[in-house]
Amino acid sequence: MPDKKIVLAYSGGLDTTVAVPWLKEKYDADIITVTVDLGMVDLESIRQRAIQVGAAKAVTVDAKDTLVKEFLFPALMAGAIYEDQYPLATALGRPLIARCLAEAAKAEGAYAVAHGCTGKGNDQVRIEVGVAALAPGLELIAPIRDWGMSRQEEIEYANERNLPISPSNSKFSVDENLWGRSVEAGELEDPWLEPPEEAYAWTRAVADAPDEPAYIEVRFDSGIPVAIDGEIMAGTDLIRHLNTLGGDHGIGRIDQVENRLVGIKSREIYEAPAAVILHAAHRALEAMTLGKDQARTKARIAQEYADLVYNGLWFTAHRQDLDAYVSSTQRYVTGDVRLRLHKGACTVVGRKATQSLYQYSLATYDRGDEFDHAAAQGFISIYGLPVRTQNRIQPQ
Numbered sequence: 012m013p014d015k016k017i018v019l020a021y022s023g024g025l026d027t028t029v030a031v032p033w034l035k036e037k038y039d040a041d042i043i044t045v046t047v048d049l050g051m052v053d054l055e056s057i058r059q060r061a062i063q064v065g066a067a068k069a070v071t072v073d074a075k076d077t078l079v080k081e082f083l084f085p086a087l088m089a090g091a092i093y094e095d096q097y098p099l100a101t102a103l104g105r106p107l108i109a110r111c112l113a114e115a116a117k118a119e120g121a122y123a124v125a126h127g128c129t130g131k132g133n134d135q136v137r138i139e140v141g142v143a144a145l146a147p148g149l150e151l152i153a154p155i156r157d158w159g160m161s162r163q164e165e166i167e168y169a170n171e172r173n174l175p176i177s178p179s180n181s182k183f184s185v186d187e188n189l190w191g192r193s194v195e196a197g198e199l200e201d202p203w204l205e206p207p208e209e210a211y212a213w214t215r216a217v218a219d220a221p222d223e224p225a226y227i228e229v230r231f232d233s234g235i236p237v238a239i240d241g242e243i244m245a246g247t248d249l250i251r252h253l254n255t256l257g258g259d260h261g262i263g264r265i266d267q268v269e270n271r272l273v274g275i276k277s278r279e280i281y282e283a284p285a286a287v288i289l290h291a292a293h294r295a296l297e298a299m300t301l302g303k304d305q306a307r308t309k310a311r312i313a314q315e316y317a318d319l320v321y322n323g324l325w326f327t328a329h330r331q332d333l334d335a336y337v338s339s340t341q342r343y344v345t346g347d348v349r350l351r352l353h354k355g356a357c358t359v360v361g362r363k364a365t366q367s368l369y370q371y372s373l374a375t376y377d378r379g380d381e382f383d384h385a386a387a388q389g390f391i392s393i394y395g396l397p398v399r400t401q402n403r404i405q406p407q
Contacts, residue, residue, distance in 0.1 A: 015038065015039065015040035015122060016041045016042075016043055016067075016119055016120060017034055017038060017040045017041070017043070017121055017122070017123045017124070017152065018043050018044075018045055018112055018115050018116045018119060018121045018123070018124050018125070019031065019042050019043065019044050019066075019125040019127075020044075020045055020047075020108060020112055020124075020125070020126040020127065021044035021045060021046050021057065021061050021066070021069070022052075022127065023046065023056070023057035023061070024127070025165055025166070025169070026127040026155050026165065027127040028060065028064050028169065028174060029160075029165050029169050029174065030127055030154040030155070031061065031065050031066055032064065032065050032172055032174070033158065033168070034152070034154060035065055040123075041067035041068075042066050042067060042125075043066065043067060043068045043069075043070060043119050044058075044061040044066045044068070044069045044070065045070045045071075045111055045112055045115045046058065046061070046069070046070070046071050046072070047071075047107065047108050047111045048072065048073045048074060048075060049075060049078050049104045049188035049189060050075050050078065050189030050190075050247070050250075050251075051187040051189070054071040055071075057069075057071070058071050060175060063174075064174050064175065070119075072111050074107055074111065075189060075247050076245075078103070078104060078107055078188065078189060078190075079189065079246035079247055079250065080246060081107070082103045082104070082106065082107055082325075083103060083246070083250070084234075084236075084246060085334060085337070086098075086099060086316065086320060087234075087235075087236075087286075087289055087293055088234040088235070088337050088338070088341050088344075089312065089316040089333065089334075090293065090294065090297075090309065090310070090312075090313035090316070091313055091316040091317040091320055092290060092313070092317055093269065093317045093318070093321045094267070094269050094270065094317075096265050096267045096269075096281075097265065097267055097269060097279070097281060097321075098190060098281070098283045098286035098287065098290060099190070099320050099321060100186075100188055100189075100190035100192070100193060100281070100283055100286065101186045101191070102133070102137065102320050102321050102323075103188075103190060103320060104190070105134055105138055105141065105323070106137060106323070106325035106326060108138060108141075109138045109140075109141025109142045109145065109326075110141065110326075112126075112138070112142055113141075113142050113146040113149070116142075116149055121149070122149065122150060123149060123150035123151065123152050124142050124146075124150070124151055124152070125151075125152040125153065125154060126138050126139075126151075126152075126153060127153075127154065127155050128153060128155065128156065129156060130153070130156040131271075131273055131275065132273070133271055133272045133273065133321065133322075133323070135153060135156065136272055136273070136322070137323035137325075138323075139151045139153075140323045140324065141323065141325060141326055144326035182196070182198065182209075183196050183199060183210060184196040184197075189247060189250050189254075189285075190250070190283060190285070191263075191283030191286055192212060192213050192281065192282040192283070193279060193280075194206075194210050194211075194279070194280040194281070194282075195277065195278070195279050199278055199279075199280055200278060201278075202278045206266060206280050210280050211264065211280075212282065213254060213258045213263065213282040213284060214261055214262065214263055214264050215260070215261045216261060217261045217354050217355040220260050220261040220353075220354050220355065221259065221260060223353075224260075224351045224352060224353035224354075225256060225260055225351070225352045225353070226350070226351055226352075227239060227256065227349070227350055227352065228240050228241070228348065228349050228350075229289065229292040229347065229348050229350065230346070230347050231292070231293065231344055231345060231346060231348070232345050233341050233343075233344060233345055234293065234340075234341030235341075236249055236292070236293075237249075239252055239253070249285075250285040250289075252285075253284060253285035253288050253289065254284045255284075256284070256352065257284025257285060257287065257288050258282070260352040260354070261354060261355035262287055262352055262355060262356075262357045263281075263282050263283045263284030263285075263287045263288075264281075264282060264355065265279075265280070265281040265282070265283065266278075266280055267279050267280075272321065272323070287357055288350060288352070291350065291357050291358075291359055292348035292350060293344070295348050295359040295362045296344055296346050296348050296362055296364060297309070297340075297344055298362075299362055299364040299367045299368065299369050300344050300345075300346070300366065300367060301340060301344075301368075302368065309337070309340050312333060312336060312337065315333065316330075316333050343364070343365070343366045344364075345364065345366070346364030346365055346367065347361075347362070347364075348362045349361035349362065
């Protein structure tokens with residue numbers, strides 16, 4: 012048996028399946044696969060496949076709860092949406108995978124970590140930067156990036172070695188976790204073409220969605236969603252429920268041309284019903300509970316946070332500092348938001364907060380009005396003083 016060990020991030024797909032014998036042959040090392048369940052994986056079937064194709068050991072990790080608590084909900088509280096559309100599903104999963112790889116390498120005494128990312132995607136950066144931050148002494152290997160094989164060449168390589176592969180008939184490249192589904196490649200690479208219905212799996216077409224709207228109430232406690240329609244739910248269950256309900260109503264389809272970290276533009280299709288619903292509800296509750304300057308500063312922080320996640324910089328002091336600020340802003344983000352889901356539209360129709368800054372007695376024009384109207388004249392005089400002064404001395 013070789014003394015050297017390499018830990019490989021293993022999905023069970025064609026790329027990482029052929030990577031097992033390729034790494035064994037090229038590096039004369041035992042290959043230890045690591046499969047991380049972020050919500051959409053059958054761990055046992057993938058573990059068995061890894062052993063079949065020659066892995067010395069197959070490690071599986073159920074990381075769904077960790078993903079929700081340590082990655083998804085912090086990003087939700089931050090309001091992190093990349094370029095105004097993408098809720099960062101794949102991007103939030105990659106640092107957790109990197110952490111699992113680093114932990115497995117340490118536990119197994121491996122000298123290197125390998126992954127199946129290509130040379131033009133964002134995930135290679137997210138995983139390699141993450142692993143390097145947590146375990147800087149590990150070597151990083153990217154078989155798909157290094158060997159330059161086409162998909163057909165990979166299939167031929169697998170057939171020559173009698174590997175149990177099942178090449179996907181899908182036209183697209185797909186990644187999924189609890190927070191969303193990412194789809195690219197094939198005809199989607201032409202941004203002029205409307206995405207075919209077969210690109211979608213989690214959401215109904217608007218034409219097929221129910222004619223009657225669904226109304227739901229989401230409760231938050233300090234910025235974290237904790238209940239739907241009064242029923243307390245664990246984070247994973249809450250997200251799954253909203254993915255199903257929102258998907259049935261056509262909520263969560265995103266067609267985006269985005270700026271990849273590596274410097275190219277890419278057309279991506281996303282499905283993220285739960286993320287779209289929860290972000291809309293969270294924003295509405297923040298509008299009730301954050302002051303004007305807090306809300307505007309937090310909007311800038313949200314963009315910074317989204318860029319940080321997208322660019323693979325999760326394991327940084329900068330992210331920790333942003334989390335501290337975000338956590339402070341969420342102290343009073345507790346309350347309920349009512350939403351209408353109908354024909355692809357998610358609309359906030361009601362909101363109430365335990366410690367809301369919206370006060371009826373100040374906002375109303377009815378008899379209960381307690382606003383001091385008499386104070387307005389003096390306020391306007393002081394507020395307009397610099398305008399009057401400049402225009403008197405320096406006529407426009």
